[in-house]
Structure formats: structure tokens, C-alpha cells
Amino acid sequence: MSQQFKIELDSVRDEARIAYFSMEIALHPAMPTYSGGLGILAGDMIRAAADRELPMVAVTLLHRKGYFYQRLDSGGMQTEDSVEWVVEDFLQEFPQRAAVSIENRTVHLRAWRYEVRGCTGGIVPVYLLDSDLAENAEWDRSLTHWLYGGDQHYRLCQEVVLGMGGVSMLRALGHHGIERFHMNEGHASLLPIALLDEQAERAGHDRVTQEDVEVVRRHCVFTTHTPVPAGHDRFPSELINQVLGRVETEAMKEVLLWDDYLNMTYLALNLSHYVNGVAKKHAEVLRQMFAQYRIDSITNGVHATTWTSPPFQALFDQHVPGWREDNFTLRYVLGIPPQEVWQAHDQAKRQLIDHVNRVTNVGMDAQDLTIGFARRDATYKRGDLIFRDIERLKAISAGVGRFQIIYAGKAHPQDQQGKELIQRIYQARDALRGYVKIAYLPNYDWPLAQLMTAGVDIWLNTPQPPLEASGTSGMKAALNGVPSLSILDGWWIEGCIEGVTGWAIGELPTSVSFEEERSARDAAALYDKLEQVVVPLFYHDRERFIDVMRHTIALNGSFFNTQRMVLQYVTKAYIH
Numbered sequence: 001m002s003q004q005f006k007i008e009l010d011s012v013r014d015e016a017r018i019a020y021f022s023m024e025i026a027l028h029p030a031m032p033t034y035s036g037g038l039g040i041l042a043g044d045m046i047r048a049a050a051d052r053e054l055p056m057v058a059v060t061l062l063h064r065k066g067y068f069y070q071r072l073d074s075g076g077m078q079t080e081d082s083v084e085w086v087v088e089d090f091l092q093e094f095p096q097r098a099a100v101s102i103e104n105r106t107v108h109l110r111a112w113r114y115e116v117r118g119c120t121g122g123i124v125p126v127y128l129l130d131s132d133l134a135e136n137a138e139w140d141r142s143l144t145h146w147l148y149g150g151d152q153h154y155r156l157c158q159e160v161v162l163g164m165g166g167v168s169m170l171r172a173l174g175h176h177g178i179e180r181f182h183m184n185e186g187h188a189s190l191l192p193i194a195l196l197d198e199q200a201e202r203a204g205h206d207r208v209t210q211e212d213v214e215v216v217r218r219h220c221v222f223t224t225h226t227p228v229p230a231g232h233d234r235f236p237s238e239l240i241n242q243v244l245g246r247v248e249t250e251a252m253k254e255v256l257l258w259d260d261y262l263n264m265t266y267l268a269l270n271l272s273h274y275v276n277g278v279a280k281k282h283a284e285v286l287r288q289m290f291a292q293y294r295i296d297s298i299t300n301g302v303h304a305t306t307w308t309s310p311p312f313q314a315l316f317d318q319h320v321p322g323w324r325e326d327n328f329t330l331r332y333v334l335g336i337p338p339q340e341v342w343q344a345h346d347q348a349k350r351q352l353i354d355h356v357n358r359v360t361n362v363g364m365d366a367q368d369l370t371i372g373f374a375r376r377d378a379t380y381k382r383g384d385l386i387f388r389d390i391e392r393l394k395a396i397s398a399g400v401g402r403f404q405i406i407y408a409g410k411a412h413p414q415d416q417q418g419k420e421l422i423q424r425i426y427q428a429r430d431a432l433r434g435y436v437k438i439a440y441l442p443n444y445d446w447p448l449a450q451l452m453t454a455g456v457d458i459w460l461n462t463p464q465p466p467l468e469a470s471g472t473s474g475m476k477a478a479l480n481g482v483p484s485l486s487i488l489d490g491w492w493i494e495g496c497i498e499g500v501t502g503w504a505i506g507e508l509p510t511s512v513s514f515e516e517e518r519s520a521r522d523a524a525a526l527y528d529k530l531e532q533v534v535v536p537l538f539y540h541d542r543e544r545f546i547d548v549m550r551h552t553i554a555l556n557g558s559f560f561n562t563q564r565m566v567l568q569y570v571t572k573a574y575i576h
Ligand SMILES: *Cc1c(COP(=O)(O)O)cnc(C)c1O
Pocket: 035, 036, 037, 038, 040, 374, 375, 376, 444, 445, 446, 449, 450, 470, 471, 472, 473, 474, 476
């Protein structure tokens, strides 16, 4: 089986062998079809698959109204608008139709196609499913409108559209040779149910059997991104029965072992032959949580060409030709003269500082040490950790060297605590006025992430371990020579070589400690590292600082990219 698959990988370019399913995919900076890290990762994965000319197709939902557009008032209070975008400007409609059954209604689906083109011309087509058709009931027409909008019922229906509708659409489009179905996170877990139906029918069974499960499992791959049990989607059995609306669910219950709740992670775990977490540490945490499964790890990456700023692209083109096709060659960045690295960085930094000053009127100085922090405002990410001791911060900035901080990030519309976190950052900004300049840029998205990860001097990350499954924005920064100053969690456990690729905040945690105690300790470690190492190095030993920048690119940019990641998926998950 794997031998045959390998030959096909080499020889067949037009017939897809791998189908990648994700609830969100960031395909174009102006298409609001993603909410954050998961969607960016999916897009970066597909961009790398296109670079490698893999025979892949991808399936997602259209999200006609996007995730949301973030507005922040003068106190940092977030409100959300839906995003208007012109679908036809980006996508091509297909005449084929597919359908799924939801609550015994037929929901018709159409697909829009987006082509992701790789650096050597390879193409991965992406199909965006759309239920907004005149022949559907009014409510069903809204099912592909909002990413992560609505209640549990709406979400489950969306997951039916993605998983089961996706398979139905692939068949309608003529994709019959797919050998691997990859579920990116549990939102796609209903996909194997559609495959089970197909398999049972093919085998002439009138209900799904254990044998069918074995067959389907060989074709499925599952990547989970969540390190906490609460992060895993689950739906009550009655809701599942209501939505799937079919008698065989009882029979499937036996086969799939669910009781009062259907946990989407368990469903995918049960029905996949290969399962992975997104960093080594994450896989360890998963193995404790799901002890009865074999769980591997493939550490996340980012798409190097997408996340390298224009000044660094020009620098790499000049010194490391071929880096776009082969990101491993970024190791040769170690040979680029330091002043050229600094010049490229200075250009990227000025772009960001100009943007910040235009948007916020904070009056940042491009000479000052600039720290960046941008991610979803969830409390475990502790965006306000650095503000635990305002007086200490003032003292470091006044006594050791001036620094300024640029923030961005959205809170999920239903996450009240996340919204309060933004307001606390605004309060800290006011409390630090005259000492540390702080800017909060609204509506964190792909273009803003490009500007920020390239334009700051230090990328800060302070999650509460072990809750950061991987984290990817520090990898984007690394490609631009921006070292991370971060808690040892997720990818940074693998990426941090102290003083060489960046700096750790505190020690590697050996046990889970009480949250409040841990935060006090982590904040103190952060202040110490800033005061004693990072700020002095930036102002008093620029040469060594630039050497850290070069190592950040050479050691981390060359490795934490999706070209390496996708190769690992091929060898570990797709050809076996
Ligand atoms: C990269 C990215 C993220 C994810 O960053 P993490 O460090 O993984 O939290 C979220 N949102 C946007 C817009 C991004 O570009």
C-alpha cells in the first residue's frame, strides 16, 4: 500500500491523493476565512504542500461573513462587526452541487475554488463550501456564514457541512483517488462518518461494522491542537441524534463507543491510523490525556516566503539563492555580514513604527528597543503578565534602557475574560505613560502579523504552561531575525537555545503549579531577564545582539517552517 502510494506521489500530479480538511484556512490576506493561529497554520501547510507539488486538495467553509472585525474604544472595550467581502473577487464558483442531510432536511452545497500556487508552479486547489443557495431553508443558508459563530447547535451543523458535506463535494467534483483524509483539529471529525457510510455501502453492509471501521481508519489522519480537555469540542448525544437524524446512529454508537456525549477528539482518535500533536511537549501532554492511543508529534511551522518581510526576502535572495524552494538553506544566513542583517531589520522596523505612530499617535521612536506581543486574548496566554509590577517596569526602562511595547489581538466574542484582558492592557498603558510607550493595534490579522513579527526587536510570549500547544508567531519572528523572549512551553522548548536563538523566561516547568504563584514567579523571571540580559545587550553590545538575530534565522527559520513540517507529514502520516 505505501509503496504504491509513493509511486503515485511521484508520478501523478493532477489526481489528488491527500485531502486536507480544516474549519478555517487563511488563503489570502484579504479573505476573512480564518480566526487566528489554526487557520494560518492550515494555510501555511497548504502553501508548503504547493511548494512541494504534493497531490493535495483542501476543504473548508466559505465564511461569507468572516470571523469578525475588531473595534476597540478608548478604554479598550471590544465590539465586533461582521466582515463584508466580495467572494467573486477571489474565488471561482463550480457548477457541481453536493448535499448533506441535517435534521432530515437536505442541505444543498456549492463549492468555490481557490488555487494555492507554490514556488515552482504546483497547485493545491481549495474548495470552500457554501450553503447560501436559494433552494435551502433560510436558516440552512446561514450555515457557512460565520466562523465560530452561534451556539452548539449551529456549530455541530457546520461540522456536518465540513466533514460530511466535504466528502460529498469531493466526490461530486470527481475526486475518487484520495488515499489520505487529514482532519486538522476535531471540527472535521465527522469526515470519517461519511467515509464509513461509503465503505458500508461498498461492502454491502446495511449498517456500519467493525470491519468498515478498520478500512476507514487506514485512510484517516488526525492532528489535534488543543492541550486541555475543555478545549475539545463535544456534543450531547441527543443533539447528535437530532442533527444527524438517522436511525443508524444507534448502531454507530456501538462501533464508535460514545455515550452521553460525542467528543469530537475521541471520534477522530478512534478513526485515524495516525494521530499527532503539534510540538513534542504537546504530544506528551496528549499521551497523558489519551493514554490508550498512539500519539506522535510533528512540530508546527510557518510558511517561510509568506512570513519573511520584503527587506529580508531581498537579503536572502542575494545571499542564499534558492531559499524559497528549500528553506533548509536558511542555515547559511550565518555567513551574511552583520550590518546587512541590521539594515534589513531597520527597514522592517521603521515600517512598523510608522504604522504604529500613524494609527495610534503614540510617538514611538525607531531607536528604542521594541517588544511585540500579539495573539488571541485568552487569559491563559497572560498578555498582561508583564504588567504585574508597574514600578519595576518603569525602573528598568528609566534605569537600564528605554523600551516600548506593541500589542495586538482579538478576544473571542463570547470570551468576557479575554475582553477584560484587553482593557487591563489599556489601563497599564495609561499607568506607564511617560515611562514605557504602549500601543494596542486593533483588528489583529494576517497583514498586521506580518508587519509586527518582522518589525519589533523582541517577540514576547508568556503563556501559562502547558497550555500553549505550539505557538507559531515566534516562528514568523524568527524568519525575520527577531529573537523570542518566551516562557518554555510549546515550540519554544525546542527552539530556545539560551542566548543563541533568544531567551527563556524562567525554568522548564517540572510540575503544574498553582496559577497565581506561577504567574508571580514568571513575572519576576521576565523582569530579571529584561533588566540583566536583553536590554543591556540591545543597547551596549549590538554586535552580539545581531549575532543572536542571525542564529535565530539560521537555526529556527530553517527548521520551524511548513516545508519541513509537510515533509514530516508525508513520511510519517501520508505514505504509511
Ligand atoms: C500567527 C498568527 C496567529 C497565531 O499566533 P500564535 O503565536 O500561535 O498565537 C494568530 N493570529 C494571526 C493573525 C496570526 O498571523
